[in-house]
Amino acid sequence: MSSHLKSNVIPPSRQREKPRAGLTWIGQSIKRVEDPRILTGKGGYIDDVVVAGMAQAAMVSSPHAHARIVSIDTSKAKEVPGVIGVYTGADLATVVDPCPSFASPPVPQHAMAIDKVRHVGEVVAAVVAEDRYIAEDAAALVEVEWEVLPANVDIEASLEATGDAVLHPDDRKSNCALDESFAFGPVEADFAAADRVITRRLRWNRSSAQAIETCGVVAQWDAFKGGYTIHANTNFYSFIPFVIGGSLRVSPGELKMIPVLTGGSFGSKVFIHKIIILTAGLARLAGVPVKYIEDRLEHFTNSDSHGSDRLYDCELAVMEDGSFKSMRFTVLDDYGAYLQFGVGTHGNAMAQVTGPYRIGSFGMRVIAVLTNKCQQGPYRGFGSEVTNWVMERMVDAAAEELGRDPLELREQNMIQPDEFPYMIPTGNIYDSGNFQEVLGQAREMFDLDTWRAKVRAARAEGRCVGVGVATCMERSVYGPTEWWSLNNRETPGFTLTSTPEGISARIDPSGKLFVTLNSCMVGNSPETVVTQILAERLTVDPADVVINYADSQTGFNGVGPQGSRFTAMVAGACVTASIRLEEKLKRFGAHMLQRRPEDVELRGGMVAVKGLKDQEKSFAEIALTSSFFRLSFPDGEEFDSGMETTAVYDHPLSTDPHPEREHLGIFYPIVGHICHMVAVEVDPETGKVEILDYAAVHDNGTIVNPRTLGGQVWGGTANGIGTTLSEQFVYDADGQFTNPNFAEFAMPTAHEMPTNFKLGHVETPSPYTEYGIKGGGEGGRLGAPSALTSAIEDALRDRGVKIAALPVTPPILRGLIRDADAAAVAAE
Incomplete structure (x- = not known):
C-alpha cells in the first residue's frame, strides 16, 4: 500500500446476516410485486393526480x-x-428563493430567469390557466424583448471567454467554475520510472436519460396553515426536503411531499x-393548486x-512487460x-477510476467549465461510465502499442482474488471480487476463440467484423462524500x-406484515426486494x-434508488426491523406458550418451541393478543401493546476524506465487476454497426x-x-439545441439490440452488507460503451480507424472511415 493511504483504515464489518446457501426466498426469481397494478394501469403517475380547483x-x-x-x-x-x-x-x-446548489462556491440559479437567460429553453415567464390548452395559447402571446449576448458552446473556447461572454459575471470573472488538481500516490515518480507513456485525447459527448414520463409536479399552497402539499415524480423526496423547503421559504413541517410512480428515472x-x-x-x-x-x-x-460532456487528455504509464x-x-x-452538483460526478468516478487493475498511483486535474447549455445532472452511471470508457480505451491503446493481446494484458494487470479488500489509489476500497472468474465465464459464454476465427474468415472475405471486450467496475452503495470531496478544501460546501x-x-392482527418505505419506485423493484x-x-x-410508501412528513430519511444502492441499503433496514420484530414475537409468543424466549424460534410464520412441532403460535394470534389483550401479559414496558417497529440503516462502510485530500476516504466500497464481450460488423459504405453477438x-x-x-x-x-451508437445532444455555434426530439435524438429500438444476448453471473458476496448483497442497477451502461467501442475499432483495424469519441453514429463513423481511407491513399 502506498504511504498516502496509511491513514485510511478500513473499519470492521457490521454485517449481521452472512451470505449462505439454503435460503428460502433470497435468490428466487419471484414475479415483481409491483407489476399487477402497473400493468393494469393503476400505478398512479403524476398526471393521474387531480386536486380540487x-x-x-x-x-x-x-x-x-x-x-x-x-x-x-x-398584457395580451x-x-x-x-x-x-x-x-x-x-x-x-x-x-x-434561488434553487439549492451542492457546488462550492455555488453558481446561483433561479427557477425562472430574472434578468438574463443562459441557455435555450430556460423559462422566463409562466401562465397559469384553467387548463393546459388555454395556458399554452396564452403563453404564445407573451412578448419578450432580448439583448442577445455571445454564446459559449465549445469547452475550450468558453474557458477563454471575457466580457459579455461570461455567464455569471457578478460571481466570477471567467467561465471556469472550478480548477483543482489531485495526486493520489507517487504519480510523478511512477511516470518517471515507466518504460512507456501511452497518451490519448478522448471525447465523451452529452446525452441524457429519456424516461417514458417527463418531470412533473402538482403543488398546493395552504394560505391558512402557511405550507405546501406537493406531489412530484422525484425519487429524492424524503432525504433532504429541508433544502427545497429553504428555497420555498417554509420549514420542513410546512412542506409535505408525496411520492408517485416516476415513470422512469435513470438518475434524471x-x-x-x-x-x-x-x-x-x-x-x-x-x-x-397548479399542475x-x-x-x-x-x-x-x-x-x-x-x-456528462467531457474532453480528456490521458496518460497511462506502463512497463515493457505490460x-x-x-x-x-x-x-x-x-x-x-x-453547477447544481459541483464536480460530484468526478467524485463518483474516483471510486473506481483505475478499473479492475493494479495501478499504484493516479493523478487528475478537473476543470469545470460553464457554457450556454442546459446544465448536467445525474444520469445512469453519474460519471463512472465515462471513466470506465476512458480506462478501457487506454488499456486497448496500451495493448496496441505493446503488441499484446488485449485480453491477456487485462488479465495480467487484474487484482487477484486474495487481495481483497483492495484499496485503490484514491482511497476507496473494492470489498470483494474474482475478476478472473468473471472474465473466464464471459470468454466461455461468448466463445471468444470461435469468434476470433470467424473474424479472420470474415476479413478474408473483405467484411469489417471485430470483437471487443471490456472489464469494468460497478461501484455501488455510495457515500455522499463523493459530492464534495473534490471541492475546494477551504469551502467544500454541504459536507x-x-x-x-x-x-x-x-x-x-390478521398476520399481515405491513411495511412502509421512504423511497418511491423509479422502475426498480423496491417492493419485491x-x-x-x-x-x-x-x-x-x-x-x-x-x-x-410514506410522504416526507410521515416517513423519515430515505435516500432511495440511485447509485446502485437501494437493494443493499434497504436490506440493511429490513434486517434491523426484522431483528426487532423477531425479538418482540419471541417475547410475546414465549409468554403465550409458557416458555422462555430463548426456547422458541420463528418457523413458517409461527413462533414455535424448538424441537417440537405441535407447540406454536401464529404471528396473527400473537399480534392480535399483543394489540388487544394487554392484561394477558406482565405489567412491564417490554410488553407494551402492538407488534411494530422502525429501522434506519446507514452506510455499511465509509470513512472521511483525508483533510489535505491525500486520499478521498472510503465512500463507494461495495463494488461489483463486469465483463462484456461483443462481436460487430460495420458497413464501411454507410457506417452502420450491427451487433452479431453479445455476452455479459x-x-x-x-x-x-x-x-x-x-x-x-x-x-x-x-x-x-x-450511448455508444446513436445518442448525442447537439448544439450549434449559436447555442441552439438542434435535435431536441425523438426523430433526431435517436434512441435505439428493439431492432438495434442483440438478438442473442447472453447473461451470466458470478457471486462474490460482500463481507460488509447484509447477505453479501451488492448493487446492480447501472452495470450494463457502465460496460457496454467500452466493449462496443473496442469491437468497432477492431472491425475497422485494417482501415486504420481509431475511435476517440462517443457516440459513433453512422455519419460520424462514415466520416472516420473516409478520413482513414484518404490518409492511407496519401501515405501511398
Missing part, C-alpha cells in the same frame, strides 16, 4: 442561448379567457428541485439532467449554465456524510407482506432476485448501446 401551467422559454431580458409584456396573455395569472421571474422571486429525477420550486411558487402566486408537467421539448432543453504503473488525466467538463435508508413495519428479504428473515409467505457476465454479490437483476443488466446494456 387545480389549474395548469405552461412556460415561456428562451429561444436564445445567452441574452439579457430587456422587457416582458404579459392576461386577457385570454380562462387565464388566472401570468408571472415573470421577478414575480416568482417574491415568494421563492433524483433531484428535480427547480420544477418543484417553480410550480410551488406559481401555486402560491395564483392562489390555486405542471414538462413537454418533451422542455425536458430536452431545460431538465437540468444532461449527462504492467501498469500509473494513470493521470486532465479533464475539461462542460457543465452547462449552472454531509449520511445516506440512510429506513422502513417501518408492523404485524397486524423488501418482500423477499422480510419473508426470508421472518419466515413468512411473500403474499403476507404489504408495501406502502456480472458479479453483483449475492443475488436477491435473478429475474429483476437480469432486467437491470439487460436494460442498462441497451442504455449503453444507445
Whole structure:
C-alpha cells in the first residue's frame, strides 16, 4: 500500500446476516410485486393526480442561448379567457428563493430567469390557466424583448471567454467554475520510472436519460396553515426536503411531499428541485393548486439532467512487460449554465477510476467549465461510465502499442482474488471480487476463440467484423462524500456524510406484515426486494407482506434508488426491523406458550418451541393478543401493546476524506465487476454497426432476485448501446439545441439490440452488507460503451480507424472511415 493511504483504515464489518446457501426466498426469481397494478394501469403517475380547483401551467422559454431580458409584456396573455395569472421571474422571486446548489462556491440559479437567460429553453415567464390548452395559447402571446449576448458552446473556447461572454459575471470573472488538481500516490515518480507513456485525447459527448414520463409536479399552497402539499415524480423526496423547503421559504413541517410512480428515472429525477420550486411558487402566486408537467421539448432543453460532456487528455504509464504503473488525466467538463452538483460526478468516478487493475498511483486535474447549455445532472452511471470508457480505451491503446493481446494484458494487470479488500489509489476500497472468474465465464459464454476465427474468415472475405471486450467496475452503495470531496478544501460546501435508508413495519392482527418505505419506485423493484428479504428473515409467505410508501412528513430519511444502492441499503433496514420484530414475537409468543424466549424460534410464520412441532403460535394470534389483550401479559414496558417497529440503516462502510485530500476516504466500497464481450460488423459504405453477438457476465454479490437483476443488466446494456451508437445532444455555434426530439435524438429500438444476448453471473458476496448483497442497477451502461467501442475499432483495424469519441453514429463513423481511407491513399 502506498504511504498516502496509511491513514485510511478500513473499519470492521457490521454485517449481521452472512451470505449462505439454503435460503428460502433470497435468490428466487419471484414475479415483481409491483407489476399487477402497473400493468393494469393503476400505478398512479403524476398526471393521474387531480386536486380540487387545480389549474395548469405552461412556460415561456428562451429561444436564445445567452441574452439579457430587456422587457416582458404579459398584457395580451392576461386577457385570454380562462387565464388566472401570468408571472415573470421577478414575480416568482417574491415568494421563492434561488434553487439549492451542492457546488462550492455555488453558481446561483433561479427557477425562472430574472434578468438574463443562459441557455435555450430556460423559462422566463409562466401562465397559469384553467387548463393546459388555454395556458399554452396564452403563453404564445407573451412578448419578450432580448439583448442577445455571445454564446459559449465549445469547452475550450468558453474557458477563454471575457466580457459579455461570461455567464455569471457578478460571481466570477471567467467561465471556469472550478480548477483543482489531485495526486493520489507517487504519480510523478511512477511516470518517471515507466518504460512507456501511452497518451490519448478522448471525447465523451452529452446525452441524457429519456424516461417514458417527463418531470412533473402538482403543488398546493395552504394560505391558512402557511405550507405546501406537493406531489412530484422525484425519487429524492424524503432525504433532504429541508433544502427545497429553504428555497420555498417554509420549514420542513410546512412542506409535505408525496411520492408517485416516476415513470422512469435513470438518475434524471433524483433531484428535480427547480420544477418543484417553480410550480410551488406559481401555486402560491395564483392562489390555486397548479399542475405542471414538462413537454418533451422542455425536458430536452431545460431538465437540468444532461449527462456528462467531457474532453480528456490521458496518460497511462506502463512497463515493457505490460504492467501498469500509473494513470493521470486532465479533464475539461462542460457543465452547462449552472453547477447544481459541483464536480460530484468526478467524485463518483474516483471510486473506481483505475478499473479492475493494479495501478499504484493516479493523478487528475478537473476543470469545470460553464457554457450556454442546459446544465448536467445525474444520469445512469453519474460519471463512472465515462471513466470506465476512458480506462478501457487506454488499456486497448496500451495493448496496441505493446503488441499484446488485449485480453491477456487485462488479465495480467487484474487484482487477484486474495487481495481483497483492495484499496485503490484514491482511497476507496473494492470489498470483494474474482475478476478472473468473471472474465473466464464471459470468454466461455461468448466463445471468444470461435469468434476470433470467424473474424479472420470474415476479413478474408473483405467484411469489417471485430470483437471487443471490456472489464469494468460497478461501484455501488455510495457515500455522499463523493459530492464534495473534490471541492475546494477551504469551502467544500454541504459536507454531509449520511445516506440512510429506513422502513417501518408492523404485524397486524390478521398476520399481515405491513411495511412502509421512504423511497418511491423509479422502475426498480423496491417492493419485491423488501418482500423477499422480510419473508426470508421472518419466515413468512411473500403474499403476507404489504408495501406502502410514506410522504416526507410521515416517513423519515430515505435516500432511495440511485447509485446502485437501494437493494443493499434497504436490506440493511429490513434486517434491523426484522431483528426487532423477531425479538418482540419471541417475547410475546414465549409468554403465550409458557416458555422462555430463548426456547422458541420463528418457523413458517409461527413462533414455535424448538424441537417440537405441535407447540406454536401464529404471528396473527400473537399480534392480535399483543394489540388487544394487554392484561394477558406482565405489567412491564417490554410488553407494551402492538407488534411494530422502525429501522434506519446507514452506510455499511465509509470513512472521511483525508483533510489535505491525500486520499478521498472510503465512500463507494461495495463494488461489483463486469465483463462484456461483443462481436460487430460495420458497413464501411454507410457506417452502420450491427451487433452479431453479445455476452455479459456480472458479479453483483449475492443475488436477491435473478429475474429483476437480469432486467437491470439487460436494460442498462441497451442504455449503453444507445450511448455508444446513436445518442448525442447537439448544439450549434449559436447555442441552439438542434435535435431536441425523438426523430433526431435517436434512441435505439428493439431492432438495434442483440438478438442473442447472453447473461451470466458470478457471486462474490460482500463481507460488509447484509447477505453479501451488492448493487446492480447501472452495470450494463457502465460496460457496454467500452466493449462496443473496442469491437468497432477492431472491425475497422485494417482501415486504420481509431475511435476517440462517443457516440459513433453512422455519419460520424462514415466520416472516420473516409478520413482513414484518404490518409492511407496519401501515405501511398
